[in-house]
Amino acid sequence: MNYDEAKNKFISTWGSLGTLWGINKAMAQIHALLLISPESLSMEDIMEQLQISRGNTSMNLRQLMDWGIVFKENKMGERKEYFTSEKDVQELARQIAKERSRRELQPTIKILKDVSNIDEDGTAKTKELIKQTKALHEMADTLDILMNRVIGQDHNWITKALVKLIK
Amino acid sequence: MNYDEAKNKFISTWGSLGTLWGINKAMAQIHALLLISPESLSMEDIMEQLQISRGNTSMNLRQLMDWGIVFKENKMGERKEYFTSEKDVQELARQIAKERSRRELQPTIKILKDVSNIDEDGTAKTKELIKQTKALHEMADTLDILMNRVIGQDHNWITKALVKLIK
């Protein structure tokens, strides 16, 4: 496998993987491209390399910046904007964990809390609903605490967490 | 909030959440419904309660069984098939973690390994590609080990993992 093959394989794999951490293909591909580019890239560069439209590029870059994993850069004497991604993969993971907790886990926890707080009326179906949503609520809470714990740690958290768990 | 409101809220929340652990709405809703039903349900029951077609119900039930979180049940003297879900939420989480590792993490690890093994040709772009995919590979590996570690633990793993990490 040569450089171009490897690059394309990486970009397309990362792209299809994107859907499963909740971002679309173009967004994930832009991120992949920036991640492996030694230099920051302009919108034109990205459009050309990934063969996507200007509008698409613009919108997805904005989303990546909202996630806090891509940054704008301005080069002296140039009006054009350039983009780079977070290059430290552990920092990347922390940022993603943080955003997912905020966007998904926390709203879910709130709803589970509300649902599990309905009045117990003695019927089996109500009992079961309360019991299961309580259990989910508890688990989601624990997971969120765990994630935040992990986010608060330093750069080698993943390895450290592993070491702790293996002990 | 009364029972029916709470039930609908839970089912629709779980449904939209589904997309972010990689399953579609109907599949997640069927799962939610089974999770809070004290009795097992027939295909008719599910179709009626969620207002979805027979084909849809059939296909998604199969997928849930493939994930190992929904089971078929046969009642004596009845030809119809009934379905229940895994009711222990920690077991549910373990099962999901196991499947996601198998379906997503492991194939990704393989590709990252291949990509990071291309020949170093001295150029900056090749160096960067190798460096970043190696870092991702390492992280994915660690995560997979961590997940499997956790899957292998007993039913209170989440709490135990938390306790360990907090120490």
Next chain:
DNA sequence: TCAAACTTTCAAAAAATATTGAAAGATTAA
């Protein structure tokens, strides 16, 4: 063997999601 009761399959339709590209909006330099 047949027919009733049930489930699965899959092509077509519908719905949801992503993408395009041209117009409008900014920003800067002259």
Next chain:
DNA sequence: TTAATCTTTCAATATTTTTTGAAAGTTTGA
């Protein structure tokens, strides 16, 4: 102020994903 350069917006279009429902398939009892 104007023109040049670049970015954003968004309605229209394209693509992907999900859902439907009827036909085919399966199982069981008589």
